[in-house]
Amino acid sequence: MMIVVIEGISAAGKTTWCRSHGAPYLIPETFPADRKAQPLTGIATAQYWTDWNAKRWSDALQREREKGCAICDTDPLKLHYSWCLCRVGELPKCQWELQLQATRRALLEKRLGFADAYFVKVIDPLIAKQQCEGDTSRVRDRFDLHVRLQPFLIQWYARLDAAVGRRVRWTLPDDGLPTDAILNNELRYDIDVFDRFVSSLDANAT
Structure with missing residues (x-):
């Protein structure tokens, strides 16, 4: 029994990998229609x-x-997105704090949790741009923003690791998926781990 997250910026190849290697288990990246x-x-x-x-x-x-098994195309926790936006100046710090509070409550309620394994693709922005331009099946109108977010996405998952x-x-x-990468996760809903993780983000912010 396991939940796996596949993560990376737009055009990094997440969805292609998920469809090729995890189709029966896939939880696709989706968005509400009225967003x-x-x-x-x-x-x-x-x-x-x-x-x-x-x-x-x-x-x-x-x-x-x-x-x-469930393989998630992007992390259901998704809190990294608000933090990264805040770090590049695209989201007010007060909104990051509101998102953090709402997410923390959801973790306490076991409505959100930590996955068992995370696979994060770090990609050269030039290669990502080539892949973006070569994929006419999707509109990536925030691609340039995602490139700006990648250094902070890496910081987020390094601290999470x-x-x-x-x-x-x-x-x-x-x-x-390599079977040796999947560890039984007793920390799925551990609020103390969550709090220490968030504190480490603040302590290492530059």
Whole structure:
């Protein structure tokens, strides 16, 4: 029984890898249909996104029960996105703090949690741009922003790796999931681990 997260910036190859190596277990990256009608800031906005992320986590738990494994195209926790946006100046710090509070409550309620393993693709921005331009099936109107976010995405998962016991690998394996990368996760809903992790982000902010 395991939940696996596949992560990286836009055009890094996450979705292609998931479809090739994890189709029966896949929890796709999805977005609410009315997202563009939501305000950018506020408590309601933080709760709106937390509830959507919790839905994806619930879907992952259901797939795990049915198949023994769920592979998530992007992290259902998704808190990294707000933090990264804040770090590049695209989101007010107060909104990051609201998102953090809403996510923490969801973790306490076991509506969100830590995965068992994370595979994070770090990609040269030029290669990502080539892949972006070569994929006409998707609109990537925030690609340039995602390139700016990548250094902070790496920081996030490096700190998470330390917090949850070396569960992050910096590659998308060519041959699919290696079984030795999946560790039984007793920390799935550990709020103390979550708090220490978030504190480590603050302590190492530059």
